[in-house]
Structure formats: C-alpha cells, structure tokens
Amino acid sequence: MAVYLLSFLGGRLYTILWKYAGERDLIRLAGMIAAPTVVVYLVNRCFIHGVLFNSANAMASVLIFLLVGGSRLAWRLFLNHPLGERLRGNTSKDPNRPVMIVGAGEAGAWAINVCKSNGSYGHPVVAVDDDPAKLGQTIHGVPVKGTLEEIPDLCTRYSIHTIIIAIPTLRGSRLNHVIDLCVSTHCAVQMLSDPQLVGAGAPQQGAFRELNTADFLSREEVTLDTARISGYLTGKTVLVTGGGGSIGSELCRQVMRFKPAKLLIFDIYENCAYELQMELQQKYGRDVPITVLVGSIRDKARLDEVFETYHPTVVFHAAAHKHVPLMEISPAEAVKNNVFGTKNLLVSASEHGVERLVQLSTDKAVNPTSVMGCTKRLCEMLIQTFAGNTDMKCVAVRFGNVLGSHGSVIPLFEAQIKKGGPVTLTDPNIERYFMTIPEAAQLVLQAGALAESGSIYVLDMGEPVKIMDLAKQLIRFYGYEPGVNMDIKIVGLRPGEKLYEELMMDEEQDKMRRTGHNKIFVAPPRSIDLGEFYQQLQELSAAAEHNDDNVVAQLAKMVPTFTPTRENLKL
16 A cells, blocks of 8 residues: 555645546546556565465555545535535536636736626636735735746646636736746636726626637737827728728727728628628617628729719728638639739729728738739739829738738637647748737728838738747647647648748848838838839730639739749649
C-alpha cells in the first residue's frame, strides 16, 4: 500500500479537480496504479516467487482503481444531482459555480456585483490584480489573492470553473498573455460584453461574453479623430457597397455612430443586408434612416438609378470578389466584378456629384501572385486616374487580413476543431498580417477623413502572425493539445497563395509618408499613362467577355509585378 501512496503523491493525484475530471484524468490515475503494480510484480518475481501473490496483486490494482476513481466520480455525480446542489446551498442547475474575477478595479467590482445579483453567472470566490495595494484586500466579500501570473495556481486551489476578465484597459500583447494564462487552465473564459456598462446597474443578461478569436490577436485600441470623421459623415447620405459583407457591415455599424442623414446598404446578397438592417433597427429604433438596396456594381444602370434617387455624398466601396483560389479558377469573373464594377461605380459617382469615395484594397495587391490581388491593384490604379480627372475625392485604403471575415482562416480552423480535426495548414512557415474587423473599419473612416485625393492609404498592421502559432493557440483555446489529441495537417499552398504578404511595393518602401494618424501612411503616387492604361482596359474587357486565358495574360501586361501561379490549378 505504501508503494501506491508514493505513486499517488508523485503523480499529484490529489491535485486533480475530480469535479471536472474527464478521460485524461482517469488515464492518469490508471498510470499511477499501473506503475506500483509493476514494481510489486517485479519484487515478487525476483524475491518471493509467489504465483498466488501475483494474482492478488493484479486484483488489488483493479480494486484500487475502482475505489479511488469510482468514489470520486460518484461524489461528482452526487454534487451534480439536485439533492447535492440543495445541500451545498446552490439553487442553480449548473454545478460549475466557482468564478475568478481578473481585475480588482472598478470593472472587477462591478463584475462581482453582477455575479452576486444574478446566480446564473456563477459565484465569485477569488480575484486577482497586479496592483500591490489591492493584494490581500476584499471586494464585496471576494478576496484578492494574487497577481495575474498566479491565475493557473489559484484556479487549481479554488477549483475555478469560470474566469471573467474585467480589466477594460488590457490591450495588445498584455491581453494576449493574460488570455494564454486563462486558457491554459481549461476553465471557461469570459470578458465584459460592453465596458461602457461598468458602473451602471447589473444587467439581467448579457453582462459577459465568451472569449472569441478576435481577442487572441488583440491590438492597441485605435484612437480616432472623431471631429474630422463627423465633419464628413454627420448629416450626410452615405452609401456602402458590399454593405452586407464582413467589413462592409462593420463600416455600416461605425458610420451609424456618426448620425448620417441616411445610410444606404448596397449589396447583391439580400439576406446579409437584411440581417444587418434588422440589427441596426433594433439598436437605433425602427425609424432609423437606413435603406437596403439590392444590386450589383456590374450593373451601371442600377448604380445610376441609386445615385439619381438618393444622391449619396460619401461612398465606401467594399464590394468585391475576394476569395483567392476561387478567383484563380474564374479570372474573368474577378475582372468583371472587381475591375469593371469599380470602374462603373467611379464613373457613376463622379457623374452624380459624390464628394468622396473610399475604396477598400488589400495587401494582396502588392506584388500579386493571384488574380484577385492583381484586380485589386488595378482598382488602386483606377482610383488614381479618376482622382486626377474629377472633382470627387478618390482614395484607396490598403490593409491585410481581418479576423473572422467570410472565407478567412480562423472560421475554417474553428469549424475543423469542432469536428475533431485535423486542422489544415497550407504551409508551416506561412505568415499573415491581421487586424480586427472593427479596427479596420475605424481606420477606413479615418482615412476617409484625410481624403487627399488619389492617395493610397496603407494601414499599420503591426507584426505579421505565423499561422501555425495561431492554429496552435486556437486548438488550446478549445481544450485540445496540438499533436496530442488534435492533429495539424500540412496540405500545401493553394493557387495564388503567398507565403508572406507585403503591404508596400519595392518602390514604395522608402517613400512612405506619415499622416496625422499614427496608424495610417500614404504610398507615393505613381505615374500612369492614361492613354495606354485605358487602351489596356478595353483589351482586358474584351478578354473577360470571352472568359479565356487571355485575361490572365492581359493582367500580367497591365501589372508588371504580377506573377501568375495558375499552373497549380486542378481544373
């Protein structure tokens, strides 16, 4: 028996939270029992030579497993039973009650009050904070027992089930580190749904939200010049093309903050646009000045009708085909929509007195290896040509990937993890720039306020992120361990895909100019031979109408930095 006790102590049996035990804990227990059983067997074989004793030893190991593991799991089942809950004074059907509050400031105190006023959130038993003055204090009866670095240890000590992060000022790498600490505990992790609620009365529901993938790559909060943004949006009619999409819909949400006279949501996909309309009406009231317009930027007559009817002052152009591999298969469609749809919009907007037009571009337009990226580079060139020939302020905003957008890598990883894997990665060395959808939308609005016509504004995306690291982080977030119970499979680069994205072309590297905003830069203007450019556009249009391979050849002619990679296509 002493051998088994030593094994249990060495294997830290008594640190297992049997209240939350699962398969891995039972396997761990079996290992702790198997090791001393083997030791006893070897001692018996070498020194005692008793066959009967070996049989008894084997039976004893089985009984120990049943008694040790069974008794603990039986206690867990009892605690989860309504009778057990009543004995513990817990009226909730959720037995996972203990809550840790990360933050002992105003937000932390508010979170504690919310939990105590609504039992469904759980029972706060401990708080943590890095302020030495708060350590050892109590907040509404909850002790502050340690620093943020002690989160894992305190979760074990207090049998924590849920962690609520209640420090609104946490941003960037510091927030990422705290999230990693919380996720490592395998507890449920939540954050404040809306920091602006802090100090108000305790809401009955929706005070906290589950951690989402955007939180993993949290960046420093964007500071906006709201006065300049209000100057061109407040009281104006604003049109957002692709308004039902990931970035387009967020642009609509951000625009509504500045009280436009009317918001026009223009999209060919009516379902997403309708859902956005319902969302905004629920937030701002049924009489909110929002109109959903179904149509395509490829239809010049429909665009003219919209401009003649509603007379928008500001246009945000977010409509585009953006899926890289799909556009490799259908290059003519990418050209018709992205290039000539943008041209239609520019012509119609300039003919109907639009004051400024902001086009959303992408880092894939820089030294493109994809049809999609090449078409977006042509859109940047269209912006520059129109800026020099109309009174309309035309600008483009170039940025990298946004977290959670349709077709992006994170929703794919999440779906794969929820199905049990494997998580597929195109290359172990692939890197991407990321920002959140709200951050991208806010900076687009800010760039629109700068509106130096013909400018290509480049957003500061921070440091690139290795997709392998992101995949591992997501896997751990969902309670798995990469390479242990969740595989990562390398499948090879897709057609048009690059290992590394770039935000600046070679000739732009040393000529980027700062703006009044620390996260927005201006690419140097490039000279474009208008006669040659428009002749090439006509040739591109003719090729696109025939849907042939001449489309790609013509794109390469118009964008010399384009390196087609369609030889890998499986048509």
